[in-house]
Every structure is written in structure tokens, then in C-alpha cells.
Amino acid sequence: MEIRQVGIIAGKEFWDRIRNRWVLAVALVFTVFALVIAYFGGAQQGTVGFRSIEFTIASLVSLVIYLIPLIALVLGFDAIVGERERGSLDLLLSMPITRFELLLGKYLGLAAALAFSTLAGFGLVAVVLSTQLSMNALFHYFGFMLSSVLLGMAFLSLAVMLSVFASDRTRASGLAIALWFFFVLVFDLLLLGALVVTGGQYGGEIFPYLLLLNPADVFRILNIFSLEEVRTLYGLATVFPGRLAEPWLLTLVMLAWIAAPLGIAAWRFRK
Amino acid sequence: MASTIPAPAESLVSVRGVRKHYGAVHAVDGVDLEVRPGELFGLIGHNGAGKTTLFKMMLGLIPLTAGEIQVAGARVGDGGFRAARRRIGYLPENVVLYDNLTGLETLQFFARLKAAPLNECPGMLEKVGLGPAAKRRVREYSKGMRQRLGFAQALLGRPQLLFLDEPTNGLDPEAIREFYAILRGLKQEGVTVILTSHILAEIQERVDRLAIMTAGRIRALGTVQALREEMSLPLWIEVRPGTGSLERVRALLAGLHVPQVEERGDELILRCPRSMKMTVLEALTASSVEVLDVHIREPSLEDVFFGFSDLEAGHGN
The missing domain is CATH 3.40.50.300 (P-loop containing nucleotide triphosphate hydrolases)
Incomplete structure (x- = not known):
């Protein structure tokens, strides 16, 4: 593999997103949402203003879990199928570049754009709040930022995978939306439904493991379990065993969620 | 082979x-x-x-x-x-x-x-x-x-x-x-x-x-x-007879059994097999009939192309 070729493709994808202000727009969305949540998140409870980092992170997690998968899927769904449909893929592949290098370059460039806007958007909030945050709070907030990046990478990987499989852009966009519905809305309901139907008798033990099959859930657990106050808030602690809640283990699961779809995409795209 | x-x-x-x-x-x-x-x-x-x-x-x-x-x-x-x-x-x-x-x-x-x-x-x-x-x-x-x-x-x-x-x-x-x-x-x-x-x-x-x-x-x-x-496609010979010589040239060509002769303005357009080219040219130069100009037009690639396509269609049917 020639890293240089991967870098050229990644560089083009990244700069394309900088130039068309995609990165700026997404970063602004994150900043505005995070600030609004930090200052007005407690309005329902009758308080306005920054309360605590735990509370802010818990609210942000709920937001990010909807927003980032959607943004990542929209960003990546036409990575390959778009080039194929426009007719520019043949020219690219006639260059001294392998199909894997092209795919990896596309992914890394888009991932860099998404990571950059995520870190810039939420990072700006950290700067604004920095005077009110302890070192410990900052540490948790950075953990939240990094896990948000990982969540984005995982869904981007899924997006790139379906952009390899889909025969045209329309289908790819439909699949992207379907994937979002499944992981963000349907998956938890299905698990919940299964628990209710079986009266909680079956599946209770494998339930935590099933949660690992959804990167959005992994992200939720990753953030919620790192915070005492939040853990009780969600009541998840009762169903999720502590030994699975190790941040390093959950991070590994997240990395697997990045690598696996990309690996399948590379396998499918090799010819 | x-x-x-x-x-x-x-x-x-x-x-x-x-x-x-x-x-x-x-x-x-x-x-x-x-x-x-x-x-x-x-x-x-x-x-x-x-x-x-x-x-x-x-x-x-x-x-x-x-x-x-x-x-x-x-x-x-x-x-x-x-x-x-x-x-x-x-x-x-x-x-x-x-x-x-x-x-x-x-x-x-x-x-x-x-x-x-x-x-x-x-x-x-x-x-x-x-x-x-x-x-x-x-x-x-x-x-x-x-x-x-x-x-x-x-x-x-x-x-x-x-x-x-x-x-x-x-x-x-x-x-x-x-x-x-x-x-x-x-x-x-x-x-x-x-x-x-x-x-x-x-x-x-x-x-x-x-x-x-x-x-x-x-x-x-x-x-x-x-x-x-390879296709041995017929070629075109354009002959411009001198004033008043058109009929005599036409008669000469008729004697050579040129398969296709058309009159276009003051010119005669012949379509004949490649093998006939020299016979026609020799006859024209040897005769006493006044000929102002002779132009030979080779079959174009279009003709070659459609020649092959026709053959293809013939085989296909």
C-alpha cells in the first residue's frame, strides 16, 4: 500500500469539505446546540444557566446520539456510489492507485472533516465554559468529545460500506436513512420489546451484550458510565454489568465498529 | 492458420x-x-x-x-x-x-x-x-x-x-x-x-x-x-471531358463495360472495380477524345466500415 496515494485522496476529500463550508456549518451546529443545552438545559426544572458538566454531558449525549449518526451517514453515503454514478470513478481507478487505497483515502478524508468539525464545535464550548470547569469536569468533557468522534467514525464507516454496495445514489441515500432509523430509533425499542414480551425472564443476561451490537448504544454507555451522577439519572446501572462498562473495552468495541464495515466495504470493492 | x-x-x-x-x-x-x-x-x-x-x-x-x-x-x-x-x-x-x-x-x-x-x-x-x-x-x-x-x-x-x-x-x-x-x-x-x-x-x-x-x-x-x-471496394473516377466530347467519352466507357456511369454537370462519375482502374485510364489517355481532367476517388473509411458492417449483417442473417 502506498500511503502517499491514500493521503492525496484523503486530502482532496477533506479540503472539499473545508471549501464548501461543510466543516464550518457542522461545527457551528455543534457549538450552538451545546451552548444552548449547557445554559438552558435545566429550564424545565426552573433554572437557567450552567449547572454542572455531568448534566450538560448527559443532555449532549442524547442530542449527539441523534445528530452525529445522521451527519456521518449523509457525509459518507455517496463516497463511492457518487463517483460511480457521475462517471468519475473510472478515471480515478486508471491512476496508479489501488481500489483499497482509494477507499481508505475517501474514508480518512471524510473522517478527518467530521472529526475536525466535532472537535472544533464542542471544543469551542469547552473554551467558553473553561472558567467554570474543574480539571475533572474538563477530563469528562474531553472524553465525551472523543467518544463523539468515535461515534461519527463508526457511522461514517457504515455509510462508506453502503456506498460501495448500493447500485445508485438514490438507493444509497434511502439505505442511509434506513440505517439511521434502525440504529437510533428502532434497535432499542426492539430490545425493550423483547424484554417486555418475555417478561424479562429471558435475555436479561445477554441484554448488555446485545447493546454492544449498536454503536449508538456503545456511545451512550461509554459516556453515562463514566459519570456517577448521570448513571443514577439513567438507571442503566441496574441492567448493565460494571465489568462490561470498562471504557477501554467499550472503546475497543467502537473501534471494531469502525474497522468491520470498512473491511467489508474493502472486500466488496476489491473488484 | x-x-x-x-x-x-x-x-x-x-x-x-x-x-x-x-x-x-x-x-x-x-x-x-x-x-x-x-x-x-x-x-x-x-x-x-x-x-x-x-x-x-x-x-x-x-x-x-x-x-x-x-x-x-x-x-x-x-x-x-x-x-x-x-x-x-x-x-x-x-x-x-x-x-x-x-x-x-x-x-x-x-x-x-x-x-x-x-x-x-x-x-x-x-x-x-x-x-x-x-x-x-x-x-x-x-x-x-x-x-x-x-x-x-x-x-x-x-x-x-x-x-x-x-x-x-x-x-x-x-x-x-x-x-x-x-x-x-x-x-x-x-x-x-x-x-x-x-x-x-x-x-x-x-x-x-x-x-x-x-x-x-x-x-x-x-x-x-x-x-x-481487402474489401476490394469499387472506386470512383471523375472524368471531365472537353466541350462537346461528353457523348464520345460516354460511348468509349460503354465499350469498356463500366458498370455505373453518372452524369453530373459537365462531369462523368464512374464507379468501377479496382481492377478496372488502369484499363479505364489507359483507354481515356489513348483515345483522341479530349479529356480535361481525371480524378480518382478512393473509397472512404466509411465505405470500408459499412462494407464490413454489411458483411456482418449478411453473416448474421
């Missing part, structure tokens, strides 16, 4: 027994082809004849169903083919480039991928007449300008071999002339060019050899002259 295919060492491109089947559709159905270094080689055929599929296989863009292709010393599909690709320029049919980049940025992107010097790019844009549009986005380019930019892209990195699929699509006559002038220059530098076209009149005076492709097969291969002879 004795093989006339030269040894592989002589060829820059060697296609052997290549097939591409999509289910029951045989897009390319057993093609053998050798292109020699420095040659300007034309591949002609109707739409759907298999030209573009053959091109894509030569570039390693689609896998072969059967056969083997060697390009620039490397077997297509092998690990060594990447190095060969650096010496290849490709202009796809109806080239699509990135609308959001400027002409110069487009070339710089492809130059990086080909590891060609970036400072080559502005000059290349000048060469194809896009100098003034270098900083404009491709979005604003006309079809002809996009085609020129695609051509400039193919020339990056001083390729040894050029694959040009319908390169003059969308170009005006002036641009077509300029395009062939550039090709002549490249040929003098020893660059090998393979191009496809369906505008036969345009390439017939410009290629060294050509292959006629129909229904996934090469039906004829050789120089334009050789193909004309």
Missing part, C-alpha cells in the same frame, strides 16, 4: 483471446490485438460494438472473463501494473471531472496521483488552450472545455501510452484540428496512441493502423489502404 501476430517484445499493448461476458451478453468476444510502440492506432465501431469495454479491460478497470492483456510490459491486473499505470494516460468517453475544482486544481490533483511534477500543470493547460480558464471552476466549463481538460489530464507525467476514448466528442472543428496537431507532436516524441472514434472520416487520414470492431469482435485490422484492398 499461420499467426501474423508479432512477438510480444515488439508490442506495447498485447491483447490475447480476451472475452468479457455479462451473462448472455458477449460485450467482447475473443479479441486479439497488438499495438506497436510509436503507433497511432484507431479502434472504430458503432456504439455498443465493445470498444469502451475493451479499453476498460486494457486499463485494468474491469476484470476479464477470459484471455490475457499486457500493457507497457506488465500483465494487467498484476502487482506490477501500478508502475505501468504511471506511464499511461487515459481520457474516458464523456469525461467527468470535479465541478468544484478549478481547471488548474483538477490537473494538480491528478498530477499528484501520477507523481508528475506540479509545475507541469499550467503549461499543459496552455497546450490545450485552457490557459485563460485555469482559475475558473470546472462547473463553468463548456463540454468542449471539459473535454480539453480531460485531454490535458491524460497528458500529465509524459505518458508513453495514451488511451483516448472518443477524444474529439464535443470539440468544434478548429479544436479537433488542434487536437490532432498535438497528437502528431506526441507521435514524433514516440508516444503510442490508441483512440476510438465513430467519426470515421476524421480518423482515416490520421491513424497508422486501425481495427474495425462489431459485436465484440475485431472484423478487420490493418492500414486504411490494406483494408480498402
